Amino acid sequence: MTLSKDDPRLLSYVLGELDETEAREIEAAIDGDPEIRAEIDALRMTADMLREGLAERAPKELPAAQRKALEEATRGTDKPKGAPLRKRSLRPMWLAAAAVALVAASFHVVMYQHHDIRPGEEQVMPDLEALAPQPKEKEKAKAPRKDDTQIDEATRRQALRALQEERARQSKQGDWRAPKPRRLTARSKPRADENPFVYTTSIARAAFPLDVDTASYSLVERYIEEAARRPPPSAVRVDELVNAFAYEDPPPSGEEPLTARAEVDVAPWNRSHNLVRLSLKAAPLDSTRRPAANLVFVIDKSPGFAKDPDKLPLLQAALRRVVSRLDARDRVTLIEYGGPSQDPWLSPTPGDDKPRILTAIDRFEPSPTAYSPNSIERAFKEAQAHFVDGGVNRVFLATDDQFAAGPEQGRLAAIVREKAAGGISLSTLGFGPMDGAAGQTLKALAEEGKGSFAPIGGPNDARKALVDEALGPRTPIARDVRVEVDFSTKYVRSFRLIGNEDRTGPEREFLDGWRGPVDLYAGHAVTALYELEPRPDDSGGSEAPPVPYLLTLRVLYKDASGQTSREIEVPLLDDNAQVSTDFRFAEAVAAFGLILRDSPFKGDLTIEDVRKMAKEGLGADPGGHRARFMNLLDLVELTPGMTPRPLGSAPRRGCPPGDSLCSEL
Amino acid sequence: MPSEPTSHWVLLALSRYEAPLLRYAAAIVGSAQAADVVQDTFLRLCNQDRAAVEPHLRAWLFTVCRNRALDVRRDKRHVEAVAEVDEVMPNNLPGPAEALERREAMRRVLGALDTLPERQREAVLLKFSGDLSYQEIAEVLGTSVSNVGFLLHTALRALREQVEKKDREAERRSR
Numbered sequence: 001m002t003l004s005k006d007d008p009r010l011l012s013y014v015l016g017e018l019d020e021t022e023a024r025e026i027e028a029a030i031d032g033d034p035e036i037r038a039e040i041d042a043l044r045m046t047a048d049m050l051r052e053g054l055a056e057r058a059p060k061e062l063p064a065a066q067r068k069a070l071e072e073a074t075r076g077t078d079k080p081k082g083a084p085l086r087k088r089s090l091r092p093m094w095l096a097a098a099a100v101a102l103v104a105a106s107f108h109v110v111m112y113q114h115h116d117i118r119p120g121e122e123q124v125m126p127d128l129e130a131l132a133p134q135p136k137e138k139e140k141a142k143a144p145r146k147d148d149t150q151i152d153e154a155t156r157r158q159a160l161r162a163l164q165e166e167r168a169r170q171s172k173q174g175d176w177r178a179p180k181p182r183r184l185t186a187r188s189k190p191r192a193d194e195n196p197f198v199y200t201t202s203i204a205r206a207a208f209p210l211d212v213d214t215a216s217y218s219l220v221e222r223y224i225e226e227a228a229r230r231p232p233p234s235a236v237r238v239d240e241l242v243n244a245f246a247y248e249d250p251p252p253s254g255e256e257p258l259t260a261r262a263e264v265d266v267a268p269w270n271r272s273h274n275l276v277r278l279s280l281k282a283a284p285l286d287s288t289r290r291p292a293a294n295l296v297f298v299i300d301k302s303p304g305f306a307k308d309p310d311k312l313p314l315l316q317a318a319l320r321r322v323v324s325r326l327d328a329r330d331r332v333t334l335i336e337y338g339g340p341s342q343d344p345w346l347s348p349t350p351g352d353d354k355p356r357i358l359t360a361i362d363r364f365e366p367s368p369t370a371y372s373p374n375s376i377e378r379a380f381k382e383a384q385a386h387f388v389d390g391g392v393n394r395v396f397l398a399t400d401d402q403f404a405a406g407p408e409q410g411r412l413a414a415i416v417r418e419k420a421a422g423g424i425s426l427s428t429l430g431f432g433p434m435d436g437a438a439g440q441t442l443k444a445l446a447e448e449g450k451g452s453f454a455p456i457g458g459p460n461d462a463r464k465a466l467v468d469e470a471l472g473p474r475t476p477i478a479r480d481v482r483v484e485v486d487f488s489t490k491y492v493r494s495f496r497l498i499g500n501e502d503r504t505g506p507e508r509e510f511l512d513g514w515r516g517p518v519d520l521y522a523g524h525a526v527t528a529l530y531e532l533e534p535r536p537d538d539s540g541g542s543e544a545p546p547v548p549y550l551l552t553l554r555v556l557y558k559d560a561s562g563q564t565s566r567e568i569e570v571p572l573l574d575d576n577a578q579v580s581t582d583f584r585f586a587e588a589v590a591a592f593g594l595i596l597r598d599s600p601f602k603g604d605l606t607i608e609d610v611r612k613m614a615k616e617g618l619g620a621d622p623g624g625h626r627a628r629f630m631n632l633l634d635l636v637e638l639t640p641g642m643t644p645r646p647l648g649s650a651p652r653r654g655c656p657p658g659d660s661l662c663s664e665l
Numbered sequence: 666m667p668s669e670p671t672s673h674w675v676l677l678a679l680s681r682y683e684a685p686l687l688r689y690a691a692a693i694v695g696s697a698q699a700a701d702v703v704q705d706t707f708l709r710l711c712n713q714d715r716a717a718v719e720p721h722l723r724a725w726l727f728t729v730c731r732n733r734a735l736d737v738r739r740d741k742r743h744v745e746a747v748a749e750v751d752e753v754m755p756n757n758l759p760g761p762a763e764a765l766e767r768r769e770a771m772r773r774v775l776g777a778l779d780t781l782p783e784r785q786r787e788a789v790l791l792k793f794s795g796d797l798s799y800q801e802i803a804e805v806l807g808t809s810v811s812n813v814g815f816l817l818h819t820a821l822r823a824l825r826e827q828v829e830k831k832d833r834e835a836e837r838r839s840r
Contacts, residue, residue, distance in 0.1 A: 008818035015792065017799050017814070046774060046821055049767075050793040053775045058691035058699060058794070060684055066704045070679065073711050437676045 003029040005039040014043045071437065072406035194599050195501060197494040197533060200487045207483050208497060208528035209239075210280065210518045217244035218433055218457055220596065224635050231596060238593035239499030242527050245589065245625055247582040249525070252283045257477040257560065258520065262553050262572040263583045267531050268591055268613060269603035274532040274574065277583045278485065278553050282477055282524040292329035292391035293351075295322070296379045299364060300399040301336040306365060308400075310458070311431040315398050318462035319361050325467070326351025331386045334360055337375045337399060344378070348386050376426075377415060383424045393424045394451060396466075397442070401432040405441055413448045420450040427451030429465055452521075458625055476519035481557040485530070491548035491574075493535040496601070497528065498590055520557075529590050531601065534574075548574040584617030585626060592633070607636050675711055678722060686730050688794035692778075693734040702737055706730040724804040727795050731787070731805060770828065777827035785820035788813055
């Protein structure tokens with residue numbers, strides 16, 4: 001084919017607008033004709049210059065004032081017909097609970113109603129209730145009580161499945177939008193490729209990041225549970241999945257603030273490799289020596305918050321536990337967020353008046369009254385009125401993904417900052433998905449308020465954020481913490497850090513990127529997984545092989561005062577010792593992540609294998625998180641593109657066109 | 666179906682299209698007023714039915730942004746030169762010779778943008794500041810995909826000719 005260098009298709013090619021056949025034609029022409037090649041290069045350069053030049057001249061983002069006005073508008077004007085300010089759509093977990101409540105009334109009814117709900121309809125709750133057949137007394141008893149954080153798992157699973165089937169149908173129509181996470185920790189672009197194996201002969205000392213983010217897990221959950229879709233590989237971060245779970249490693253003993261642990265077993269995806277789990281755990285707070293607490297809780301009172309079983313009921317359960325640990329020195333105040341009343345829901349009450357506090361917690365209910373923005377200010381006023389010298393003076397803001405401070409945010413931040421300087425801190429608890437703007441705002445407020453921001457997805461988070469952290473001063477218990485992992489060159493040929501793709505460059509780079517020391521707080525825990533390739537035994541078998549000494553985990557840190565440097569050293573020998581349930585569970589989660597990412601290292605692992613491992617690793621599972629992971633594995637079977645077909649069988653039917661991942665599996 | 670609340674999707678759209686829309690608007694009304702135009706665009710988005718807009722969100726945003734920007738420009742009753750280049754891009758930056766040369770070429774290309782016929786200029790802005798596909802540009806400008814290809818092709822050829830002409834002039838002068 002001869003091409004004129006004036007052909008408009010050359011530009012289309014440069015801009016990526018040609019289909020495959022046409023593009024190939026052009027490529028053939030480029031190879032055959034230097035003039036065409038020069039033309040293509042010139043077009044590319046012009047295009048780049050235009051892109052760069054236009055980008056350089058324009059502001060990168062809206063000025064803060066305009067952005068705020070917009071954020072306010074998205075809250076205020078999304079209902080054009082004079083509807084209430086806060087609009088809520090039905091959240092999936094809530095739906096699950098609704099389905100559970102109606103389970104005996106047949107799923108068809110639920111699904112019919114579900115079908116009937118269009119986004120933006122305010123009357124969702126009453127509608128659903130009105131349409132539902134009157135449940136009999138017996139079924140009523142089955143329905144989750146409002147303050148019950150544990151829903152019967154089997155029923156819940158059934159409900160979830162019904163919902164997932166329904167959603168799968170809808171997501172085929174293309175109206176489900178993939179959530180886009182905004183990260184809570186600063187991280188670079190996601191990478192779809194994996195960390196490589198590094199030879200110990202070139203690098204024998206490595207490190208892993210101590211600041212963990214867990215956003216990817218909730219994202220994966222949402223893809224599978226809400227949309228019945230396989231999450232895109234770049235959204236799956238194995239390290240975040242693994243660290244989304246609480247592990248039961250023994251806490252440090254005695255005066256030590258930190259403890260480290262190392263375990264090894266055969267890697268499930270490659271029997272000739274080893275899998276190593278390294279964990280670091282900070283001591284939980286010592287509740288016997290805590291200072292007096294003056295706690296003010298500002299609680300979201302919107303129906304969407306109160307009626308979601310994963311929101312208010314969780315908070316209430318956690319609050320009850322906080323109260324059980326209080327005594328006469330402490331004060332508790334409850335305030336409705338956005339409530340019109342100038343009086344708190346529960347005026348400051350001594351911690352030993354438990355009946356009164358508990359009643360107030362249990363009776364907390366949403367009231368459909370007007371929104372008023374100064375609840376947080378009032379909370380600070382109450383906190384100030386009962387200020388405890390040398391104690392914990394803290395305001396908690398408990399809300400969900402609908403939260404936005406709007407144009408008030410600047411003023412609010414100023415108040416929070418001022419109060420924090422005066423000794424009253426602000427901590428924020430975010431229920432529901434915290435990967436959007438609400439999460440960012442809450443995190444920023446907590447930072448101003450010298451408190452902590454806790455995204456709360458389940459009972460464990462709620463307990464951790466409230467019980468363990470609420471009652472203690474927020475000071476690091478170990479400073480300048482660094483880890484080093486020294487691999488034995490004798491027994492380890494190469495190693496690979498699993499996950500953390502965006503934080504480790506290939507080869508040398510990754511030693512330096514994020515090695516900066518961090519401060520750790522009470523209750524902090526990190527798990528890192530390495531895959532090791534053992535060095536083959538070259539002794540010739542003349543002697544009994546020694547027990548391989550694989551690596552040394554070293555934790556370097558300074559104590560709370562920042563004065564004394566300390567060190568923990570944990571050697572790891574491959575002595576076939578029994579591994580913990582924590583190891584099994586982390587292994588299962590990592591394997592799940594590798595399968596989702598379609599990692600080249602995943603071997604021939606299947607979801608069924610993951611399920612087996614997870615089951616072995618269930619342990620005591622105090623928060624029910626691991627059981628939820630098992631549910632997720634069940635749902636995976638329903639998700640298109642997730643069930644591998646046996647080798648050599650026909651391609652899966654039902655793959656959406658163009659989904660290469662699906663048809664590959 | 667249960668969807669993300671309205672606020673959330675608008676904010677997502679904002680985080681995603683804020684920068685390209687600002688680039689585009691700045692090229693039409695200047696960087697000072699671009700923010701207002703973009704803010705207006707998103708305010709309108711807040712009042713839209715998500716299901717109707719979302720399948721062609723990008724084209725929708727750029728269409729509204731374009732109309733707003735053209736309104737603003739009309740009110741000002743004069744055409745803001747795209748090339749405020751001299752203020753924004755000082756050419757006395759230190760740097761290796763190639764970088765300087767490249768910046769010089771970039772200034773020329775941007776300068777030449779204003780000499781293009783209106784339609785061509787619009788297509789170029791939508792493509793290179795908004796990164797819209799041909800299909801989306803066609804939607805915004807109300808024309809066909811093949812015409813978009815033609816507009817861009819002609820525009821880029823004209824831009825390069827302009828730049829080369831200036832190069833030659835500069836060369837003659839330096840001789």
